[in-house]
Amino acid sequence: MASRSEPTPLALILAERMRSHGPITFAEYMEACLYHPVHGYYTKAEQEPRRDYFTSVDASPLFARLLARQFQEMWCAVGRPDAFWLVEAGAGTGQLAKQILDFAAEAWPDFYEALRFLAVERSAARRTLQSKWMGTHIARGKFASQEELRNEITRGCIFSNELIDAMPVHRVVREGNELREMYVGLGKNGLCDEIGRLSSNALDEYISEQQIALLDEQQAEVNLAACRWIEEAGKKLKRGFVLTIDYGHEAKELYDERHMKGTLLAYERHRAGEDWFRAPGKQDLTAHVNFSALDLYGRRCGLVRAGFTSQSNFLLALARHGNFADLQSDEMSEAEQTQRRLLFKTLINPEGMGETFQVLVQHKGIEPVNLAGLQPL
Ligand SMILES: C[S@@+](CC[C@H](N)C(=O)[O-])C[C@H]1O[C@@H](n2cnc3c(N)ncnc32)[C@H](O)[C@@H]1O
Incomplete structure (x- = not known):
């Protein structure tokens, strides 16, 4: 999934970090999007009247x-x-x-x-x-x-x-008999999914302890x-x-x-979508x-x-x-x-x-x- 509009300041920061250190877990990405000290959706200084959700x-x-x-x-x-x-x-x-x-x-x-x-x-x-x-x-x-x-x-x-x-949640996917993690990487067109090994044993434990049976190619969030x-x-x-x-x-x-x-x-x-890489820091996830x-x-x-x-x-x-x-x-x-x-x-x-x-x-x-x-x- 690519970021299609002008990159947000947070997208630029994250891209820089990925260029030097490689992909990050989705939980790290979501943490930055919502709680980055300066650009996080919930933490940035201007809080009103901007609201994208209704509780x-x-x-x-x-x-x-x-x-x-x-x-x-x-x-x-x-x-x-x-x-x-x-x-x-x-x-x-x-x-x-x-x-x-x-x-x-x-x-x-x-x-x-x-x-x-x-x-x-x-x-x-x-x-x-x-x-x-x-x-x-x-x-x-x-x-x-x-x-x-x-x-x-x-x-x-x-x-x-x-x-x-x-x-912030981790994202995992079942591939055959294996549980893999969906990271956020940097592709030709911006931020994108990148699949790799689990970043923590806690993810595997979470799935097995609760006897969660994901189907082949099923994606899921794990909220550690x-x-x-x-x-x-x-x-x-x-x-x-x-x-x-x-x-x-x-x-x-x-x-x-x-x-x-x-x-x-x-x-x-107030509109829900699945393009979570579109505007880091500007969308609620x-x-x-x-x-x-x-x-x-x-x-x-x-x-x-x-x-x-x-x-x-x-x-x-x-x-x-x-x-x-x-x-x-x-x-x-x-x-x-x-x-x-x-x-x-x-x-x-x-x-x-x-x-x-x-x-x-x-x-x-x-x-x-x-x-x-x-x-x-
Ligand atoms: C979706 S808003 C809900 C706000 C409010 N409870 C409502 O119903 O309108 C989630 C809030 O939880 C805060 N938050 C997230 N994680 C938190 C944590 N670990 N401890 C305290 N606040 C947290 C966010 O900063 C945000 O203000």
């Missing part, structure tokens, strides 16, 4: 209200401690954090009192944007942000929305960063939950014959999440699967748990109620976000609980 957070504040209901229930499940850490990993510009804290302050003053919200975001540019909106919550000692997870989370919930799909991340979260959490929302599947489905070319996509101006891997690697650090369901099921169950008060109440006008219902439909629509997005909840150090969001409808 549930943008769709509606209802998403935050329903999540807040789940967190409040989690706080009760760990015995209503005086300090409950809500750690949002990949918090972006802090929009969801603000909505959750605003709603908690209004709905449950005792829960808000216990809350310590920590936004973990690796992009410094995005952390700066967070501090702009969070004034009141910062002043009340409720909100802080940092680049990495804190060392210990005694009681709380580590959660994320569309974090794992933004982590996600495995490291869930292990770290599991080690640092002492009592509580990890809640992950993202699009993806369990391994059996993710690596089946419907995904012969994997699930990698490049997004630019994502790959579907393997939820079985989060389960497997999480178990090694004491995380027990509490449940796995679609976003649609999760949000509907939470709306029902709250007697649909977030969708309709006496204080809302008819027009407001209609608007809320329409936004809710966007979040749960099976053709859209509702069924593509999945919710995995893991717990650690507590007795199993029947969380409202995981109840069957």
Whole structure:
């Protein structure tokens, strides 16, 4: 695949590096595209208004209200401690954090009192944007942000929305009986795929441990960063939950014959494409999440699967748990109620976000609980 337009500054840097050191893994390429200190899609200084993707957070504040209901229930499940850490990993510009804290302050003053919200975001540019909106919550000692997870989370919930799909992935391909890696090299027309030996035994282990049976010539992504991340979260959490929302599947489905070319996509101006070498640093790159891997690697650090369901099921169950008060109440006008219902439909629509997005909840150090969001409808 060649880069057809004027090369971006990052494309030039990467080409130079490849001329002197040879091809790089796709994970190194994706890491540079998204997180290069100067030219990375998420790290570069100009963050607004450029947006090429749309998340549930943008769709509606209802998403935050329903999540807040789940967190409040989690706080009760760990015995209503005086300090409950809500750690949002990949918090972006802090929009969801603000909505959750605003709603908690209004709905449950005792829960808000216990809350310590920590936004973990690796992009410094995005952390700066967070501090702009969070004034009141910062002043009340409720909100802080940092680049990495804190060392210990005694009681709380580590959660994320569309974090794992933004982590750098390796690409592999089965050739006959052999598993090979797809590197990024420099061809006559620019960046291109280059197939070689596996760069790490961890790739082979990942495939064999999960008994992933790729077909001949099938390509697949392997997100080793996600495995490291869930292990770290599991080690640092002492009592509580990890809640992950993202699009993806369990391994059996993710690596089946419907995904012969994997699930990698490049997004630019809300349009998805497969030309991920076109504009390094200017396109968002994502790959579907393997939820079985989060389960497997999480178990090694004491995380027990509490449940796995679609976003649609999760949000509907939470709306029902709250007697649909977030969708309709006496204080809302008819027009407001209609608007809320329409936004809710966007979040749960099976053709859209509702069924593509999945919710995995893991717990650690507590007795199993029947969380409202995981109840069957
Ligand atoms: C697709 S955006 C989602 C932002 C937000 N959660 C939302 O739903 O709108 C992914 C975010 O995760 C951040 N990120 C990626 N890897 C991270 C990591 N290991 N630790 C913290 N943040 C990370 C990126 O910088 C980016 O802001």
